[in-house]
Amino acid sequence: MGKWNSAALHPRETQFMSIPVLHVPLRRRVTNRKVTVASCIGAAVLLAIVVVAGQLLAGQAVTADFSAKSLMPSADHLFGTDWMGRDMLARTFAGLSTSVLIGLLAACVSALIALAIAAIAALGGKRADAVVTWFVDLFMGIPHIVMLILISYALGKGVVGVTVAVSLTHWPSLTRVLRAEILQCRESQFVAHAQKLGQSRLRIALTHMVPYVLPQFIVGLVLLFPHAIMHEAAITFLGFGLPPDIPAIGIILSESMSYLSAGMWWLALFPGLALVLTVMLFDVVGSNLRRILDPHSSQE
Amino acid sequence: MARFILKHIVRLALLLFAVSVIAFLLISLSPVDPVQANVGQAAWTSMSEAKRAQLAEYWGVDVPIWQRYVNWLTSTLQGDLGTSLRYNAPVADVISWRAGNTLLLMAVAWVVSGVLGFTLGIVAGVKRGSIVDKVVKAYCFVLAATPTFWLGLLFLMVFAVALGWFPIGFSTPIGKAAADVTLLDVAHHMVLPAITLSVVGVAQIALHTREKTIDVMESDYVRFARARGMGTWEAVRRHGLRNLALPAITLQFASISEIFGGSVLVEQVFSYPGLGQAAVTAALGGDAALLVAIAVVSSAFVFGGNLVANILYGMIDPRIRRGEAARG
Amino acid sequence: MLEDGKRERAHDHTQAESHHHHTHAKTSHHVRGHHLLQVSNLSVGFRMYDPDASFFSAEQRMSYVIDDLSISVHAGEIVAVVGASGSGKTLLADSIMGLFEPNAEVRGELWFDGELMDQASLAGVRGHGISLVPQSVSHLDPLMRVGKQVEGFGSAGSAAERRARRRELFERYGLGDEATVLYPHELSGGMARRVLLCCALMDDPKLIIADEPTPGLDLDLAVKALADFRSFADAGGGVMLITHDIELALRVADRIAVFKDGAIVEETAVANFATPDTLEHPFSKALWHALPEHGFSVEGDVSAGGDAPC
Numbered sequence: 001m002g003k004w005n006s007a008a009l010h011p012r013e014t015q016f017m018s019i020p021v022l023h024v025p026l027r028r029r030v031t032n033r034k035v036t037v038a039s040c041i042g043a044a045v046l047l048a049i050v051v052v053a054g055q056l057l058a059g060q061a062v063t064a065d066f067s068a069k070s071l072m073p074s075a076d077h078l079f080g081t082d083w084m085g086r087d088m089l090a091r092t093f094a095g096l097s098t099s100v101l102i103g104l105l106a107a108c109v110s111a112l113i114a115l116a117i118a119a120i121a122a123l124g125g126k127r128a129d130a131v132v133t134w135f136v137d138l139f140m141g142i143p144h145i146v147m148l149i150l151i152s153y154a155l156g157k158g159v160v161g162v163t164v165a166v167s168l169t170h171w172p173s174l175t176r177v178l179r180a181e182i183l184q185c186r187e188s189q190f191v192a193h194a195q196k197l198g199q200s201r202l203r204i205a206l207t208h209m210v211p212y213v214l215p216q217f218i219v220g221l222v223l224l225f226p227h228a229i230m231h232e233a234a235i236t237f238l239g240f241g242l243p244p245d246i247p248a249i250g251i252i253l254s255e256s257m258s259y260l261s262a263g264m265w266w267l268a269l270f271p272g273l274a275l276v277l278t279v280m281l282f283d284v285v286g287s288n289l290r291r292i293l294d295p296h297s298s299q300e
Numbered sequence: 301m302a303r304f305i306l307k308h309i310v311r312l313a314l315l316l317f318a319v320s321v322i323a324f325l326l327i328s329l330s331p332v333d334p335v336q337a338n339v340g341q342a343a344w345t346s347m348s349e350a351k352r353a354q355l356a357e358y359w360g361v362d363v364p365i366w367q368r369y370v371n372w373l374t375s376t377l378q379g380d381l382g383t384s385l386r387y388n389a390p391v392a393d394v395i396s397w398r399a400g401n402t403l404l405l406m407a408v409a410w411v412v413s414g415v416l417g418f419t420l421g422i423v424a425g426v427k428r429g430s431i432v433d434k435v436v437k438a439y440c441f442v443l444a445a446t447p448t449f450w451l452g453l454l455f456l457m458v459f460a461v462a463l464g465w466f467p468i469g470f471s472t473p474i475g476k477a478a479a480d481v482t483l484l485d486v487a488h489h490m491v492l493p494a495i496t497l498s499v500v501g502v503a504q505i506a507l508h509t510r511e512k513t514i515d516v517m518e519s520d521y522v523r524f525a526r527a528r529g530m531g532t533w534e535a536v537r538r539h540g541l542r543n544l545a546l547p548a549i550t551l552q553f554a555s556i557s558e559i560f561g562g563s564v565l566v567e568q569v570f571s572y573p574g575l576g577q578a579a580v581t582a583a584l585g586g587d588a589a590l591l592v593a594i595a596v597v598s599s600a601f602v603f604g605g606n607l608v609a610n611i612l613y614g615m616i617d618p619r620i621r622r623g624e625a626a627r628g
Numbered sequence: 629m630l631e632d633g634k635r636e637r638a639h640d641h642t643q644a645e646s647h648h649h650h651t652h653a654k655t656s657h658h659v660r661g662h663h664l665l666q667v668s669n670l671s672v673g674f675r676m677y678d679p680d681a682s683f684f685s686a687e688q689r690m691s692y693v694i695d696d697l698s699i700s701v702h703a704g705e706i707v708a709v710v711g712a713s714g715s716g717k718t719l720l721a722d723s724i725m726g727l728f729e730p731n732a733e734v735r736g737e738l739w740f741d742g743e744l745m746d747q748a749s750l751a752g753v754r755g756h757g758i759s760l761v762p763q764s765v766s767h768l769d770p771l772m773r774v775g776k777q778v779e780g781f782g783s784a785g786s787a788a789e790r791r792a793r794r795r796e797l798f799e800r801y802g803l804g805d806e807a808t809v810l811y812p813h814e815l816s817g818g819m820a821r822r823v824l825l826c827c828a829l830m831d832d833p834k835l836i837i838a839d840e841p842t843p844g845l846d847l848d849l850a851v852k853a854l855a856d857f858r859s860f861a862d863a864g865g866g867v868m869l870i871t872h873d874i875e876l877a878l879r880v881a882d883r884i885a886v887f888k889d890g891a892i893v894e895e896t897a898v899a900n901f902a903t904p905d906t907l908e909h910p911f912s913k914a915l916w917h918a919l920p921e922h923g924f925s926v927e928g929d930v931s932a933g934g935d936a937p938c
Contacts, residue, residue, distance in 0.1 A: 022738070023732060023747060
C-alpha cells in the first residue's frame, strides 16, 4: 500500500468497492424497534377507540326505525340497516365492544388461572406436576367448543355463563408455556446462585423469577385475547350466552342467518369483517409485543 | 410395542372416564332441569312410565348426584346411553348416524387442510422472504383471525345464495328417502362445509410447517447435503420431507379438537346433521343424556387422534422405534 | 495481487519462503502453477441492530463477522485455521462451499484450482471438487440409514457404483457392513467421525474442508484421527482444517492460519511456531506463549487479542 493511498482515501474503502460480490443479502424491510413499538401502540389505540365508540353507540344500536328497514349500505347507513331498521354500523361497533370487553376479562382471568396452575406444577414438586400435566391433557382433549357449551349450559347461559366459560377454557396451553418457563428458570444458574447466597424463597421468586416469567406471561396474555374474543363470538353465535337484546357480534351474525337467503348480505359481511379486523389488531399488538419483550426474536 | 400401545389405551380409558365425570357434573350443576325442560316434548308424552322413571333416576333433582352418575355409568357400560328427548330416539342411534356424518366431514377437511397446508408451508419456508412466502403468511394471518362460522356464512352467501351452486343446508336433499340418496348428493351437500373447514384448517398447519421448514433448511444435515452438491429442492425432497412429515402429522392429529370445534360451527351454519349440531340442540334444549354422550364421543375422537399420532410417531421415528426395541 | 492468482509463477517455493502474505511448508505445491484454493478479501456481513445506539432508536446496520480475510491452500498440505470457538470459522467454511446465509452479504474472490468462482460455479464444485467434513453426527439426516446417506444421490455414477465405492471406503476405514443399516443416532463417536469422512471421500475431492472434525477427542486421539487427512494430503489433496485447538494444529498441519476478529492475521509454516521470533503478528506470539509447554504465559500481547483460543 502506497503512502499516498492512505492519504487520499481510506484504503479499505476503495478496495472494498472493487471486490466482487458473491451474495447479496435478501432485501428486508428495514425496521427499527421504534416502528415495532409504534405499531403496537397504534393497534392498541385503535382497539380502545372501537370499545369506546361501541359504548357510545350502544343506544343507537338498539333503536328501531321502521321507516328505514332493510336498507343497503349507503351514505346514511354505511353498513346498511336490518329488518327492524336498526343501523348496522352502530350495532357492529356496539357488538364489537361487548365482545372485546368480555374477551378481555375472560382472557385475563384465564391467564391468571394459567399462571397459578403453572406455578403449582413447576414449584409444587413431582406429584403436583404430574397431576397438573394430566389435567392439562384432559382439558386439551375435550374439544374447546364442547367445553364452552358444557360450562355455559352448567351456568344457565347468560353473560356470566359465557364469561366464565371462556375464562375456564383458555388456560391449558398458556399453562404449558409458563410451566416450562418457570421450570427452566428454577433450574437456571442464577437461581442456584441466589439459593447458595442464602436468599429467601420469596426474595428469589420476586427478584429472579417474576422478571424472568413476566414477559412470557404478558405476551401469552395478549395472544389469548384474540382466541377469547373469537370463542366468545362463536359460543354466542351458537345461541348460548347473551340474550338477543344485547348486541354482540355472535348474535348479530346468528340473526343475519335468517335473512341471508333474502339477499341481505350486508348483515353478515360487515360485522364479521369488523370482527376479523379487531382480532387481527390484537394479533398485531401481541406479536409486536413479543418482538420487543422476547429475547429470542429481538434481532428481527 | 404392544406394551406401548396398551399403556396408551389404558390412559385413554382413564381420560374418557374423567371426561364423563366432568360432563356429568357440569350438566347436573345446570339450573336447567332436563325433566322439566322437556315435559312438553313429544318424547316425553309418548314415553312409557318405566322410561320416565329411568330419566328421573339419571337426571332428576331429587336423586343425589353421585348416585345419578353411577346409574348412568352402569347402564352406559351395558350399552344403554338412554333416550334423547329432543330427537325422540335412543342416544346411541342419534349419535352413531351423526358421528358418521361428522367424521366424513372432518376426514375430508382433515386431509385437504393437511395436504394443502403442508405443501404451502414447505414452499413458503424454502422460499422464505419471497412473494410466495408473503402471500402464504398473509393468508395464514388473516385466516387465523377469521371465525369459522363467519367464513361459512360468506361461502353460503356467495356460492349458495348468490351463485346457487350449492344447496343451503342438510346433508341430503330434503324429502328424498334415505335409500335414494346417492353418493353425489352427499358430496354436493358436503362441499361447502368441507371447504370452509379446510380453508380455516390450512392456516395452522401451513404456518407450523413453514417454521419447521426454515429450521430444517438451516439444519446441519440439509446444509451438509447441499455441501455435497445437492440442490435446494432435491435436499428438500430427500431429507426435508421425511423430517417435516413427522411433526406435521403430529400437529394434524392434535388439531382434531379444533377441527371438531370448527365442525360444530360449520354444521350450525350449513344445517349439516352432525354431532356438532346435535350438541347445540341438546344443550339448548336440555337434552342431558345426549349432551353427555356427545361430550364423551367427541373427546374420544380427540384422544383417539392423539393416540394414533403417538403410535405413528413411535413406528416411524427410528430414534423412538429402536429405543423401544432396545428397552425390550 | 488480484492478477497474481491467475498467472502464478510455476515454481515450488522453498520452506518458509514468503509469498502472498504467507510462508510455505515443505509439502506445499503449486500444481499447474496456482494455489488449490485461494481466498482473497473475503467479507461476510449481517444486518444487526446497532448495539451502540439506544434500544428504541437502534437502526439495523451491517456487522462483519468475516472481515477482509485472505488464505490459501496448496495441493499436498494441511492448513489449519486456528481461532477461538464461536468466532466465525464455520462461516468461513460455509462461504468457501458457497453456502451463504440468506441475510448475509458476502464479498470476496474465491479461486479454486485456478478458476475464479462465483455463486453458480461454487455450487458446481460443491461435492465435485470441494468436500466438507462436518463436525458432528447432527450433519446426517436423523431419519435415514447411514449407508444410504454415505452413498448419497449424486449424479456421478450409478447407484451400484456408488454402493461399491461406499463399500470400499467402509472397508478402508474399518466400518463393517452392519454400519450401513444404522441410523445416525446409533453411531458411536469414532464411527460417526469415519462415516462423515467417508461422505466426503465418496465424491473424490481435491480439497477437503474439515470443520472441527475431532470434537471431544483428546489430543493424541485427535492426532490419530487426523492421520486420514494426512494420507489424503500426501496423495496430493489439500486440506483446510478448521479448529480451535492450536496444539492439535501444530501436530498435524503443515501451515497455520491464525484467525482473529474475522480475518487471518498470520498464515505461516508450522516451523515458524518454533520460536516467537519467527512469528509476525502479536496475536500469534501471544498464542505461542499460551501453549502449555511455554507455561501458559499470557505475557505476550494478549491485550491485542482478548479472545485467545480456549
